[in-house]
Amino acid sequence: MIEEKKVRNFWLEVLLCSTFVFSVLYGISNILQLGVLDMFDPIGQALGDTEFTDITFSKIRKDPEIDTNILIINTGLLSSEEVGEQIRNISRFKPKVIAIDVFYNCPEGFTDSINCPIAYDTLRERPLGEAIANAGNVVMVTKLLQSDSLYNKYGGDIDIYDSLEHTLEILRPGAYEGYANLETDAEHQEDLKSCRRFNPRMMVNGKEELAFSVRAAMIFDSVKTKRFLARDNPVEVINYRGNIIDIHGASEYAGRYFTLDWYQALDTNQFVAGLIKDKIVLMGFLGENFDDTSWDDKFFTPLNKKFAGKSRPDMYGLVVHANIISMILNEDYITETEDWIEYAIAFVVCMLNVALFFYIMRKIPLWFDGLSILIQFVQIIFLLLLMVYFFHWFHIKLNLTATLGALAVVGTGFELYNSLVKQIWTLYLGKYLTRYLNILGSLSREISIKRHKD
Structure with missing residues (x-):
């Protein structure tokens, strides 16, 4: 009975200490989110857009094969008439779908003939419209938008949209549409952007809209695409396959399309029919030409050769869409663990460490400082490797950020708990709790005596 009570008290103390450690971790994370320490943390800022599993994409896995289902065409700075000529040349060889990631519309808020001549010079756009209509199975791009009222209501910080930006109506009769928005950490389009995830579908005013890449994949192979959508994930991690030709060497696995x-x-005369027939043709901006060093519509991805402290974006948005299509058609998805699993693992690992520290402190107190640091260090290295290889072997993105954070502070938190929190509890709060329990005990005895007399 006494042993059972000791064990119960031991695990109660472990639970209290672990709760304190998590409180410390929560406080630190909130301080870091405020950005008040950014000026003292240049390394943290350099690594801020990095996920450790990026190493799997850029350093560990085998070289992926070329995806022969997809052909990517650069529209460069061509006029709409010239893009129409490209489409006519391509459609002659019967591709299964042509997806055009180019907007032909007016700048937002401008509809006059000076700022938006494209809306009035319809004769100039007619060749492109006819080429699109004659090609068939064409996907045009849209953009998810928030109205002013919706933006003001939520401050823009929410993935709810109530409108779409379309290309000119004269160019899209009979064409399919899909939104090109990609999930990034950038506040503005001009900012440097990292892209690891995307939204396969979104609700816009009660209507389901598919992403540009998902719509193209649906036309090419509806069975596989429906299986992908049946996963019903609001956000999917992109399993990057590779990049196009990269003469600047910014990306791993170049030339995969x-x-x-x-x-x-x-x-x-510059291409053969086999490149196009029954394939997916993606058209969009890939620079003025393939030698262009422009960063327009370019993203940082896990394929960047500098997976930490990135300096040059490595992939155009059109190629990101190609990687999404490859993932869908090859059914080579990535599963991301839910948040509650992340925090459950973190708390269990924290409790086990606290229990081990209590044992070391009671049995071999002189060794506590050295052993506790060594144990933390070994576990952090092990978990980092586990995240990378779990992702590599099983395509499961195991998020152990909270666990790593708990391991980083558990030693300090444990010592603070024993030297400060526990003493305050014993000297001050314990007195009041004991007095309170004594009062409750006295009242209970008086009530019992009174009932006995009655």
Whole structure:
């Protein structure tokens, strides 16, 4: 009976100490989110856009094969008439779907003939519209938008949309549409952007809209795409396959998609029918040409050769869409663990460490400082490797950030608990609790005596 009470008291103390450690971790995370220490943490800022599992994409896995289902064409700075000529040349060889990631519309808020001549010079856009209509199975791009009222209501900090930006109506009769928005950490389009995830579908005013890449995949293979959507994940991690030709060497696994530069797509002698027939053709901006060093519509991805402290974005948005399509058609998905699993693992690991520290402190107190630091260090290294290889072997993104944070502070938190919190509890709060329990005990005895007399 006495042993059972000791064990119960031991685990109660472990629970209290672990709760204190998590309170410390919560306080530190809130302070860091305020950014008040950013000026003292240049390393943290450099690594802020890095996830440890990026190493799997850029350093560990085998070289992926070329995806022969997809051809990517650069539209460069071509006029709409010239893009129409590209489409006519391509559609002649019967692709299964053509997806065009280019907007042809007016700048937001401008509809006059000076700022938006495209809306009035419809004759100039007619060749492109006819090329799109004649090609069939064309996907045009849209953009998810928030109205002013919705933006003011939520401050813009929420993934709820109530409108779409379309390309000109004259260009899209009979065409499919899909939104090109990608999930990034950037506040503005001009900011440097990291892209690891995307939203497969979104509700806009009660209507389901598919992402640009998902819509193209649906036309190509509806069975596989419906299986992908049946996962019913609001956000999916992109399983990057590779990049297009990269003469600047910013990306791992370059040349995993067949490509045509703008001038090649204008000349049918520059490509063969086998590149196009029954394939997915993606058209969009890949720079002025393949030698261009422009960062327009370019993202940091896990394939960046500098997975930490990135300096040069490595992938155009159109190629990100190609990687999403490859993931869907190859059914090579990534599963991301839920938040509650992350915190449950963190708390269990924290409790086990606290229990071990109590044992060491009672049995071999002289060794506590050295052993506790060594135990924390070994576990952090092990968990970092576990995250990387679990992702590599099983395609499961195991988020152990909270666990790593708990391990980083558990030693200090444990010592604070024993030297400060426990003493305050014993000297001050314990007195009041004991007095309170004594009062309750006296009242209970008086009530019992009174009932006995009655």
